[in-house]
Amino acid sequence: MSFIDSLRLRLGSVDSLLLLALVGLASGILAGASNILFRLFTESGIVLWHPKTEAGDFEGLPWELRLGMPIIGGLLVGVFLQKLSKHRRSVGVGHVLERMAFHQGYLSLKNAFVQFFVGGLSLASGMSVGREGPGVHLGAASASWLGQKLKLPNNSIRTLVGCGSAAAISASFNTPLAGVIFAMEVIMMEYTISSFIPIILASVMGAVLSRMVFGHAVAFDVPSLELTSLWEMPYFLLMGVIIGCFASLFIASTTAVTRKTFHWPVWIKCSLSGVAVGLIAIGIPQVMGIGYDSVNASLHGEYGLMLLVLCLVAKFFATVACSGMSMPGGVIGPSFFMGAMAGAIIGFIGNLFFPEHASSYPFYAMVGMATMMSAVLQAPLAALMALLELTSNPGIILPGMFSVVVANLMVSQVFKQQSIFHSLMKAKGMEFKFNPLTQFLRRVxxxxxxxxxxxxxxxxxxxxxxxxxxxxxxxxxxxxxxxxxxxxxxxxxxxxxxxxxxxxxxxxxxxxxxxxxxxxxxxxxxxxxxxxxxxxxxxxxxxxxxxxxxxxxxxxxxxxxxxxxxxxxxxxxxxxxxxxxxx
Incomplete structure (x- = not known):
């Protein structure tokens, strides 16, 4: 028996943790590198669109460009996707989950290349999508490719998909621990030592590579804020209820649009997404792109109540149009945006009525980010870890836990909604059923x-x-x-x-x-x-x-x-x- 064959057999047994950890480390390098290339590509694309403004500063553009860019970008993306076969158009986190559920984690590099270019074009043209969804797809596909090339057992390939996803989130936000929990909670949907250690190593490599290229700063410029009074805790419960209702509405609306337009030609759907974003962006340009600059503005208290409300409502409709009509981009970034705006609005109102007991509204904006992300993705622990790493503030975890758990209960128990990814899969005719026995047999x-x-x-x-x-x-x-x-x-x-x-x-x-x-x-x-x-x-x-x-x-x-x-x-x-x- 050859040495490679013996390694493959070892990886199929229970004592393969060391070997799997080494392969996971290599997959983290590939996933981190692919995400860095994607970020450089999208930012260079923005520069090509409008060289006189900073990357992502769509607010500084004249209204003609704010209207025209999404329309042109949506049309180009739609025409390109229309020329592809149906299975080549499948991209994003939903595609990764589909391949994990029905194809043992085998992802095609051809779909990843499609994701790279159309995802980059979508972001560069100002569509209301995030870069994290494409990043997860690219990271998972590069790790899966490594496992396929080495002809590893399918249980190992599934773990490598988790490794690539963790490295992608880690590289996107510079949050290695949140990347690990996201991979386990959303992609793998299980916590086991045999997958935990390789995923940790991959996430570390994703963060290391990202910091080598983009520096040590996290994705958001978060001020140092503290909880003012324990009397605010009931108010954070109310925040969980409100954001949970809002997240349920977002999931239901996006799913309804997907179901309604499922059989429409792709180029029409993408073009309509661009028209919707362009029309909204004439008056509220903050909805364009990933919107991290607007999130940072809310975290520093730069927006008034009316602008916060307008940004929240506009981002809701723009993201529903893009995600519901299959625009190739992610929903994690828009979830952060909407959560920050919703939290800031709740904090702003609380300050008006109880100024002596309420924290400043940027504190509520930070908690709102994690709450909305958790409710939309049904990933409470990943959201809390992201909140902790983004803020470097352990004091924010107490109110964050309260709000996050309540919002998740509202979505899953009161409104009976699944996560946005599983809801969209169901709307497209892919019924995903979680079976503990199946999960166990997949590990061996x-x-x-x-x-x-x-x-x-x-x-x-x-x-x-x-x-x-x-x-x-x-x-x-x-x-x-x-x-x-x-x-x-x-x-x-x-x-x-x-x-x-x-x-x-x-x-x-x-x-x-x-x-x-x-x-x-x-x-x-x-x-x-x-x-x-x-x-x-x-x-x-x-x-x-x-x-x-x-x-x-x-x-x-x-x-x-x-x-x-x-x-x-x-x-x-x-x-x-x-x-x-x-x-």
């Missing part, structure tokens, strides 16, 4: 569960070959017919038959037919060496078989068989058998 590769004590032979076998096979005491005999494995029988059954044959007072035959000797035989399915136990169970159910042989194609029309896994062995991984006590 068949290479770590298969029985490698197997001999492979054609149904007709010489007695001399039988003796050689039994000398190695195989547990299983995989029987081939027309060079295709069709049945699995126990090695003990063959040994027992040979003992009976030797005890007979009759001449020994020259050969045997393994399908005619008395033995219990099982029909077999075929599963690839990279498969997880979930894929094995799917194959057994689909083919109505009780065993599967594990193979890998080593050359054209040539297969190497590594082992077998039976339904009984598979069930032993997820069934509980109490230990019998001796009397």
């Amino acid at each position: 590769a068949v290479a770590g569960a298969m029985d490698r004590s197997v001999a492979v032979h054609d149904r007709n076998i010489r007695l001399l070959d039988v003796a050689q096979i039994l000398e190695n005491q195989p547990r299983w005999i995989l029987i081939r017919e027309d060079n295709v494995p069709v049945y699995l029988m126990s090695g003990n059954d063959l040994a027992r038959f040979m003992v009976e044959l030797e005890s007979r007072e009759e001449p020994m035959p020259d050969s045997l037919d393994l399908l005619k000797i008395p033995a219990e035989r099982q029909n077999v399915s075929a599963v690839y060496l990279q498969a997880t136990l979930e894929e094995v169970l799917d194959s057994l159910e689909r083919d109505n078989t009780d065993a599967a042989y594990v193979f890998r194609t080593t050359a054209p029309l040539t297969e190497k068989i590594y082992g077998v896994v039976t339904r009984k062995r598979l069930e032993s991984y997820y069934t509980y058998k109490p230990i019998k006590k001796s009397s």
Whole structure:
């Protein structure tokens, strides 16, 4: 067995943490680099659009450009996407979740290239989208590509997708811990040591690369603020209720637009998104682009109440138009924007009525950012970690926890909404169901569960070959017919038959037919060496078989068989058998 093959088999077993950590580190480098290139591309694109203003400063443009840029950008993106096949248009975090749910984390680089260019054009033209969604797609795709090139087991590729996603968030916001939690909570939807450590290393590398290029500053310029009084805590509860209602409205509205326009031509949808953003931007240019400059302005108390309200309402409609009509961009940045504005409005009103007990409204804006992000993504822990890392203020976590949890409860329990990603997947006809058993089986590769004590032979076998096979005491005999494995029988059954044959007072035959000797035989399915136990169970159910042989194609029309896994062995991984006590 080659060294690479042995590594692949090790990665399929439970003691592969060190190897997986090293591959995760490499995937973090790739994901961080891809996000840095994307950010440089989008910012250079903005400079090309209007060289007389700073990157992202759409407010300084004349109204003609604010109207025209999104319209032209939306049309260009739509025409480009229209020329692609349907499966090549799929981009963003939703695409990553789809590939994780239905394709074991296999992401195509072609879709990533599409995301890079159309996502960059969308941001450069001022569409109301964020750069984090495209960044997560690019990071996940680059990590998945690495796993596919190394032909790693599918459970390892799934972990690498989490690594790439963590590195992307870490590089975007300069928040390595939030990147880890985002990957576990939103992409992987589980917390396990075997995936936690590689994802941490990948997130660290994403932050390191980002700081080497863009410096140590986090995404937002956050002032140092403190909670004024514990009497504000009920008010933060009210903030959670209000933002939870607003987030539910945002999710429902975006989903409704997606469902309504799902069968429309892509170029029409993207063009309409551009028209909507352009018309809104004539009066409220803050809605254009990722809007981090506007978020920073609210964090420093530079906006009045009327402007805060206008920005919130305008961003809501602009983002619903873009996300609902499949504009290739993210919703995390717009969620931060809307949360900051909503929180600032709530803080502003609180200061008017209770000035002696209320903190300044920028404090509420910071909590509002995390609350809205958490409610829209249904990721409370990731939002809190982002809040902590962005502010470097442990004192903000207490009110943040209160507001975040209440908002999540409002969305999930009161309004019965899923996260924005799962809601949009459902609107597009992809029903995502969380199954704990499926999640568990996806963590284990068949290479770590298969029985490698197997001999492979054609149904007709010489007695001399039988003796050689039994000398190695195989547990299983995989029987081939027309060079295709069709049945699995126990090695003990063959040994027992040979003992009976030797005890007979009759001449020994020259050969045997393994399908005619008395033995219990099982029909077999075929599963690839990279498969997880979930894929094995799917194959057994689909083919109505009780065993599967594990193979890998080593050359054209040539297969190497590594082992077998039976339904009984598979069930032993997820069934509980109490230990019998001796009397």
